[in-house]
Amino acid sequence: MAAWQAIDRIINPQPISYLGWVIAGGVIGFLGNEAVAIFRIRVGRKIGSAALVADGVHARTDGFTSLAVVIGGIGVLLGFPLADPIVGLLISAMIVVLLIGTVRSVGRRRMDGIETELLATAEHALEHEVTGIDQVRLRWIGHRLHGEAVIRVHDVSRAEANRIAAAAEDSVKRHLPSVDDMAIRTLAK
Numbered sequence: 001m002a003a004w005q006a007i008d009r010i011i012n013p014q015p016i017s018y019l020g021w022v023i024a025g026g027v028i029g030f031l032g033n034e035a036v037a038i039f040r041i042r043v044g045r046k047i048g049s050a051a052l053v054a055d056g057v058h059a060r061t062d063g064f065t066s067l068a069v070v071i072g073g074i075g076v077l078l079g080f081p082l083a084d085p086i087v088g089l090l091i092s093a094m095i096v097v098l099l100i101g102t103v104r105s106v107g108r109r110r111m112d113g114i115e116t117e118l119l120a121t122a123e124h125a126l127e128h129e130v131t132g133i134d135q136v137r138l139r140w141i142g143h144r145l146h147g148e149a150v151i152r153v154h155d156v157s158r159a160e161a162n163r164i165a166a167a168a169e170d171s172v173k174r175h176l177p178s179v180d181d182m183a184i185r186t187l188a189k
């Protein structure tokens, strides 16, 4: 719809009135949306909600859209009336790019995918306690993470192996507060 409107304005140019208000609205829109975006993305990451992070990214797009409107308004002020519909086209392209990113992140979550940086953090956390890591898995269940790992212990008693596993579990939970449950199996080798 946005692209359609922009193309229509390029073919059939129309004078823009109240340019000062257009620019002021754009500035206010940018500041408000960016504040909301920062808040939603921060809370979304904290509670592990892909939907809230996506919502924050959406607010950020809206903010940049408002900023683009300001740039278009300034362009019109400087005597370049096509600036407004051209900005409209750029905004349309940005909407598509952000849509693809959001579909990918929400889609990955739906397909039981996991962010590679979370796996890397879990591995790093295990490395605080053990050297041999055979397998690390993480899975989102709602906004919380559940995981499992296989670690190698060398020449230790059963009690010592259990202590290492418990310490490794604690380390993962310290590094990733979203982890509720981390099942660790020790492999004597």
Ligand SMILES: [Zn+2]
Pocket: 124, 125, 128, 175
């Ligand atoms: Zn660490």
